[in-house]
Amino acid sequence: MISYIKMLVCCELKIKWKEFINLFYITFCMNIDKILGDFEKNNVKFVRPIFVDILGRMLDFTVPIDEFEGLIKEGKGFDGSSVEGFARIEESDLRFVPDLNTLRILPWEYKGLEKSWREAIVFGYIYDSSGNIYEGDTRALLKRTIDRYKDIGVMKCGVEMEFFIFENDKIPRHTDCGGYFRSGLHGEIRKEAQLLLNEMGIKTEFDHHEVAQSQHEIDITYSDAISMADYVILTKYVVKKIAREHGVYASFMPKPIENINGNGMHTHISLWKDGKNIFFDEEKKGLSDIARSYIAGLMKYGKEIQAGLNQWINSYKRLTPGYEAPTYLVWGTKNRSAYIRVPEYQKGKENATRIELRSLDPACNPYLAFSLIHSAGMQGVKEKLEPPDPVEFDVFHLPESERKKMKIDELSSSLEKALEHFMNSKLVKDSLTEHIFRKFIENKTIECKNFNRSVTDYEIKHYFGIL
Template sequence: MDRQQEYVLRTIEERDIRFVRLWFTDVLGALKSVAVAPAELESAFSEGIGFDGSAIEGFTRVYEADMIVRPDASTFQTLAWRGDNQGTARMFCDILMPDGSPAASDSRHVLKRALDSAADAGFTFYTHPEIEFYLFKEPYVAGQPPVPLDQAGYFDHVARGDGHDFRRAAITMLEQMGISVEFSHHEGGPGQNEIDLRYADALSTADNIMTFRTVVREVALRHQAYASFMPKPLAGQPGSGMHTHVSLFEGDTNAFHEPGAPYQLSQTGRRFIAGLLVHAREISAVTNQWVNSYKRIWGGAEAPAHVCWGHNNRSALVRVPMYKPGKGQSSRVEIRSLDSACNPYLAFALLVAAGLKGIQEGYDLPPEAEDDVWALTDNERRAMGIAELPQSLSEAIAAMEESELVAETLGESVFDFFLRNKKQEWGDYRAQVTPFELDRYLERL
C-alpha cells in the first residue's frame, strides 16, 4: 500500500467518514457512482471492486460484463455538500478488466493513454477551462420554455442578485474540494454564468470538470434553482461553451513560448495549432457530441463555426491570447469549440492527439484570420481557405467515421460505441416533428 492510500485510510478514520463514493465516467461523459463502506477500501485499493459493466453506456457487451473499479487515492476529497457528521468522500476510479488490465472503454484511460503519448514526446499537457452554464428557476416541464433565474447580461452586477450568491457558494464548495477557481461572472444570456478553473494537468482538469458539474447542480438546488450545461437551451440567446486554454510544457519550460517570434509563439505552438485546425472537423463529434451542440456552434454570438485561428479574434476556432511581457510561462492557445457538456476525458485526449500530430508531421500553420469571420461572406471565406465546422451531428459523425486519428486515440471499442450511439441520437432527432415545424407549416400547408 502506498503513502497516498495510507493517508486516505487514516483521514477516513480521523474524520469519521461513513461513506465513500467511487466515481467513474461512461463513454458519453455521464458521472457514475457506487458507494463502498470504509472497511472495504483497503481491498478496493489492492483488488478493486467488481461491477456489471454491461449496465453502463459503452463499457462492455453482456457476455463479458464483469469489470472492476479501482479507486485512485490521489483524487480523494470529502463531499462538501454532505456535511461534516457521518461525512461522505469520493475518489475517481480506473476501470479494469477481471485480469487487471485497463478497460479499453474507460474514458479516463483513453486520456491517460493520450497523455502518455505526449510524455513520450517530452511534453506535459496543461488545460484551463472556462465553463459556462445556465441557471433556471424551475425544473424543465415538457412543452414549456425554461425560465432563467435572472435577466442580467454580460458582466452585469445586480444588487442582491441570485447569481452572486450562487457563484460565491459554488466557488466556496469547489475550493473546499481542492479545486481552484480563477474567475467567475455573469455571462451574456439571462441566467447564464461562467466559472473558470485554474490551470492544471489535463487529467486533473478532466476530473475537476466532472466534480464541477456535480457541485454546480448541488449548489443550484440549494438556491432553489436548476443548472443546465445544455449547449443551447434558449433560442436567440448565447450557447454555453467551455473555451479551453492549453499549453505544452517540456519540464518547467513552456514549449509554446519563443521570445521575439510573432505573438511570442514558438514553432511547436504554431504546429500544435495547425494540428487542431487540420483535424477540427473529425474531432467535432466528440468536442460537440449532442444534436443541440450545432445550434450553439451555428448560432452566432462568438461561437466558432469556422476552422481558422487568430490573435485575439474571438470569432476564430483557435485564438492566441495577448502576450503579457515577462510572462512567457503563460503562453497558450485557446480552443473555443468545446461544449461544457462534452466528455472532458475524450475531448482532451483528441485535442492533445491532434496537436501532437501537427508537431510530429510538421504541419504548416495557415495565415491568421484578422477579421470577424462571421462578418465575411461565404465567397470571402472560401477565397481565404477557411473551412467550416460540421453543421449538424450527422455531418460530424461522417467526418469522425473517416478519421484514423480519432480511431487510434479513442481505441476501437470507444470509437465504435460512440459512433453507434451518436447515429442513434441523430436518428431519434430526425424522426421528431418539432414545434417549429408545427407552428410554421401545420395550418398553411
C-alpha cells in the same frame, strides 16, 4: 483534500489490475492509519468511487468506510453491460480500481432523519475480467494519449465553464435579466460553488455573469489534462448541487434557449517540459514553432475531431454565427469568433502563453475531448505543419467566394455531418481504442436517427395549423 496522498501512478497503465493495486497498496499501507484517522475526525462514513460512461456522464457508487481498505486491495466489480457504451452482457464483468491521487473529502455534510455523515470521493480506472485496462475507459484513454507524447511535452489546460441557472429542470425559464459583467441574480451560487471546489483542492480564478440572461461562468485554474477532466466532472456536480439547494436548476446544455448565446467550455492549452512552457518563444513573438504546429494540427483535423468535442445534436445549435461561438476554422489574437484564439503575449508572463480552443461545450466527455484535441495538435507537431495567417475579424460577413479564396473551411453544422468526418478519420481511429471508436459512433448514430424521427415544436408551430 487529503494532501498526503501523492503516489506514483503507473505510467503506461499496461499492468494487470492486481499489480496496479499492489503498487498503490504498498505506499498506501504506510498512511492507512492516518487516513482513517482523518476520516474519523471528519465523520466520513462512506467513500464514493467516481467514473464516467462513454458520453462523459458521471457515475458513482458508495462503499462504507469499513470496506475502504478492501476497495484499495481488491477494487470493486460491477456489471458493465448496464453502463452506456461499456461491455456487452457476455463480457460484462468489469472492475473499478481507485486512483488514490484523487482521493478527497467532500466539504459538506449529509443529514438524514437520525444520522449525519460526510463522504470521500475517488476517481479511478476500469479493468476487464482478464485484469487488463478496459478499452471503454475514456479516462485511461486520456492517460494513454498524454503518455504517448510526454517526451515532447505534457498537456496542461484550464477551462471556462459556462452554465445557465433556470427556475427548474422542466422548462428553461430565465431567473434574471443580467448580462456580461452585470450581476443579475444567483452570484452567490457561483461563489459557494467555488469555495467548495477550493476546499477540495480545485483552484478557480474568475467568475462572472455571462452575456445571456441567467448565464454564468466559473473559470478553473490550469492543471494537467487528466486532473482538469476530473475537475470538469466535479464542477458540474458541485454547481448543480448548490443550485438545487437554492431551489433552482443549473444547466450545462449547450443551447437551451434559441436566439441567445449558448454554453461553451473554452479550453486553454499549453505544453510543458522540464518545468517550462514550450509554447513560449520570445524570438518568435511569444509563440513557439511547436505552438504554431499544434494550432495547425487542430485546424487541419478540426472537422474530424469535432463530434467528440460537440457530441450532442443540441451542440450545433450553439455553433451558429452571431453568438460568439466559432463556425469557421480560423485563428487569431483578438477575434473572439475564431476557432482558436491566442491571447497576446505579455512581458513577464511567459508561462501564461497558451492557445484557447473555443468550440468545446461543457456537455462533452472531457476525457474523450482532451484526448482528441491533444492527438490532433501533436499530429500537427509531428507533421511540422504551419498555420495559415491569423484572421482578426468575423469571417461570417465575408462573401463565400472570398472565404474560398482565403481557403477558410467551416466546422460541421450538424452532428450527422460531424459524425461522417469522425468515422472516416484515420487520426480519430488511431487516437481512440477500437471499442470507444465503435461504441461512440453507434450511440451518436442512434441519437441522430431518433431525432430525425421526432416531431419538434418548430414543426408544430410552423406547419400544423396550415398543412
